[in-house]
Amino acid sequence: MSDQIVKAKDLIQDTSSASELFDFITSKPIPNKPENREAKVPFEKRLIEEYGYNKTDIEPEFRIQHGSHTIGPADIVVFHSSKEHIQENIYIIIECKKKDSKDGEQQLKSYLSPCKSAKYGVWFNGDEAKYFKILDKDPHWREILNIPTAMEQEGLPRKADLKPIVDLNKLLEPIHHKIYADGGLSSEEIFDEIIKLMFAKIADEKDTASPSVSFGISDVEEEAINNNTSNDFRARIEDLFDRVKRRYKDLFDESEKIKIKTATLAYIAAQFENLSFRNTERDIKAAAFQKFVYAHQRGERGQFFTPDPIIKLAVNIIDPKEDEMIIDPACGTGGFLVETMKFVWQQIDESKDSSIDKDRRKLDYARDKIRGIDIAKRLAKVTKMRMILEDDGHTGVFSADALASFPTIQKEAIESNATAIQQGSFDIVLTNPPFGSKGKVTSKAILEQYELAYKWKANETGTFEKTNIIADQVPDILFIERCLQLLKYGGRMGIVLPDGDITNSTLSYLRQYIKDKAKILAVISLPKETFIPHGTGVKASVVFLHKLKPEDLEKEKKKDYPIFFGIIEKIGYDGDKKGTPLFKRNEDGEAFLDEDGEQILDEDVSEVVKEWKEFNHGKIG
Structure with a gap:
């Protein structure tokens, strides 16, 4: 569909029902089992794209000779560079298990034991x-923080050699699990620590x-940490974070420290040190980080995430342009801002400018x-x-109470x-403000700025008039007024509101206020x-x-202008806590596919x- 704005790739897809799975090294079909789908194929991809090994030096399903018996096959074997694929040339063996599986470590060691040239082993279950x-x-083997890359040398890696990240989410999830296993930190604190790093x-x-690289760990430092002897590793990482605190004073208190244990911090540094965020494709890192955020953050004080389909709906209806300023005064995790930026960047990509000019325009817009x-x-x-x-685009984002006075916000x-x-x-204003009666605004200094913080009373004609009595108010109602204050004349806004704001008889004054201030x-x-x-x-x-x-508004009201009313009945996912994607299917239960082969x-x-x-004939207003 040409108007399809929400595709399967915008949500987490469940590939467990796919009929075929292909080995990343051989490109041959392999059984679509959990251990292959969740661990083996992803790690094969990491070996090539993150660690830098050649496909010609890797062989899946390699059998090991142990005395007079043949064991295995080992899931993935990496051979010494350009060497013949024989047991005497094995460098790394990887054993893969399905998610939540804890067994297989002894199996890995049984494969490594007869391989005299092997230097490293990996056990992987898709998460850990x-x-x-x-x-x-x-004891013949020692657990370490990571295996070396194909080109890794002594000491810390060079920044010029850093590789793009293949799957950021698969990088962040084990880190989350590792910190959690240490104990002492709540889920939110763990999330904060990962953001710091x-x-x-x-x-x-x-x-x-x-x-x-400074955000890394050398072999000497790793050995010192294992032996509980002093080294410069932690001080170097904390110095990086001190730089971050100085740069982003609104986000980090001067007294904030990295709370993670040194051994765990070393593990995290080892996972990051050979990889580059800056060299990773924008869509890969942004989508994976969004998935990670959604998995580990939940609403508080009436705040919660705006689902992607609703973000796309709002941005498509508002139809932002390159020369227009946009704000989200309750930006949460940035969904409206990121989608607006991508929407405008698509317009820039479709222009006839050179690639250099397009990149400059994109950067100018974001900043x-x-x-x-x-x-x-x-x-x-x-x-x-x-x-x-x-x-x-991050320079325009900061932490403040958007309902405070404008001088306070400026400060x-x-x-x-x-x-x-x-x-x-x-x-443009696009926002999904916190709402709910539990979190009313009570500060008089804030409330007295807003007409909607006063009680309203109907006169004899039925028209509501503002009284002199200030009352506590829910934030979503105050945000309506603040958003209108932020808009210039001719500006437009989209705001997510609880249906009670639109339908409750006790809020008739609110609906009158909106009609008196803007065209709906x-x-x-x-x-x-x-x-x-x-x-x-x-x-x-x-x-x-x-x-x-x-x-101009009075002229529109006299014309009794039409209002578009739309009802969305199907959002594209199930109403469960996981938000399981729902796909269009034919009478036989088979999913429809679009021109890209994506389920719709x-x-x-x-x-x-x-x-x-x-309805709008392509025009606003």
Whole structure:
């Protein structure tokens, strides 16, 4: 479908039902078993693309001679470079198991034992990995932090030799498990530690003054840590994080430290040291990081993630342009900002400019036109990291209370080295504010700025008038007013709101306020399962507004302008906590495929976008 805006690749796909699986080394079909699908093929790919080994030096399913018996086959065998594929030339053996499996370590060692030239062994179950170095004497093997790359030399790697990351999520998940196994840190604290280290790793990559990696660990340092003797490793990593704290003062307190144990920090450094975030394709690292974020962050204080289909819906309806400024004052993990940036970059890619000019325009747009605020430092960190992984735009994101006074927000922006936020300066606002009666705003200093923080009373004609009485208010209602304050005349906005804001009789004054301040472009109702996988079962809608000058708005109201109402019934995933993707199928239960061979999600989001475009004749307002 030409209007298909949500495809299967936008969500996690379950490939367990695929009929064929192909070995990454031989390209031959192999049994589609969990251990092959989850561990063997992914690790084969890592050996080539991350570790730098040649396919010609790798053989899957290699049998080992042990005395008079043949054992195995070993799942993956790496041979010494350019050597014949015989047992005497084995360099590394990898044993692969399905997820959650803990067995196989002794099986690996039984393969290594008769292979005198073997130097390393790996046990991998798709999530967790153990690396072993072969020793000439008891205990004959020692667990290490990682195996060497094909070109690895003594000491720390050179930055020029760093490889792109093949699967960031498969890199981050074992790190999360390793920190968790140490105990002492909550899930949120673990997430924070990983974010700290990602910032430190990228800071190291951006430091062109040093040709060698700082975010890594040498053999000497690894041995010192194992022997509990002093070394410079931890101090070097903490120095990188100190640089990050100085650069991002709004996100990290000066007193913050890396909480991870030194041995675990060494393990993480070993996983990162040969890889480059900056050399990894933008789509790979951004999509994987988003998946990791969704897996380990849940809503708090009424905050929760906006699902991708709804983000795409809002961005397609708002239809942002390269010269337009956008802000999300409750940016969360940056979904609206990232999708808007990608939407505009697609427009730039379709222009006739040279590649160099296109790259310059993309960078200018990301730096000059995108702004994001979130009260939660943790979420602002995530948004900054997402923007960095997308290649920029992070300078416009900072942590502050977007409901505070504009002078307060300006002060926070300056202290954060972020761009100033001016009232009435934005062409577009897209946001999904926190909502719920549990988290009412009670600060008088904040409330007195807002007309919607006062009680309203109907007069004898039925028109609501603002009284002088200030009352505690839910943030979603205050955000409606703040978003309108941020918009310039002619600007437009999309905001996710609980259905109660639209339907409750006690909020009639709110609906009058909206009609008096903006033209209502569209109201799109979302199905009840929309936010269940993201932490809440609240029924919601997306409301789109166009801020006009008072005289122009009056003209529109006199014309009794039409409003687009859309109803989304199928969101493309199940209403369970996992958000299991649902695909369109024929009468025989077979999934429909698009022109790229992708399964097509069973959704009507794209149809609503199409109906909106037909309704609006391609124009806003």
